[in-house]
Amino acid sequence: GAVVSQHPSRVICKSGTSVKIECRSLDFQATTMFWYRQFPKQSLMLMATSNEGSKATYEQGVEKDKFLINHASLTLSTLTVTSAHPEDSSFYICSAAGPDPQETQYFGPGTRLLVL
């Protein structure tokens, strides 16, 4: 299957700072990228869907000013957690998909964020 990478794999930051997480599709062009959040022992919750070159579509209850998503190219999407607080601590996973809706999405390995 296709390879999706995430960087960093884990990050610890102080409350009030911003953190950027990168998601890259290494061997295919991702027209759509998804960002998920997973709390311990809970399911992956879709936060937003981004299409290359356009604004992200956020799920209900997700603050778009808090979680800034940029999908500037067909191989890179970034999630910036602005003014992070301890409750933002979580496991963030991205996935990438091509233009065919019947094509599976490929997941990155995730980023563990801990806000002190």
Next chain:
Amino acid sequence: DQQVKQNSPSLSVQEGRISILNCDYTNSMFDYFLWYKKYPAEGPTFLISISSIKDKNEDGRFTVFLNKSAKHLSLHIVPSQPGDSAVYFCAASARGGYQKVTFGTGTKLQVIP
């Protein structure tokens, strides 16, 4: 509101026996169902899927059964192998495809050698 539920957080099975993982859903608009496998510190990987027009799909040791009237699906792994030990997520889509899926909470499967 958890639209996709996996009521068993964990399951232990002896190697060689059958593993049955269950999943229930509430949204009748879901028409495509998927199972993902996830190892620690890795992203989920696609395992098998089934469309709502079918009631069974088989791929090697993995079979997924769908009971639309009961809004229930299950994943059967037979024979189970130690390498199958992972967290399995059930997911559902309302658009007939793999994208924009709703995930269940996962079931941690342990296959005992």
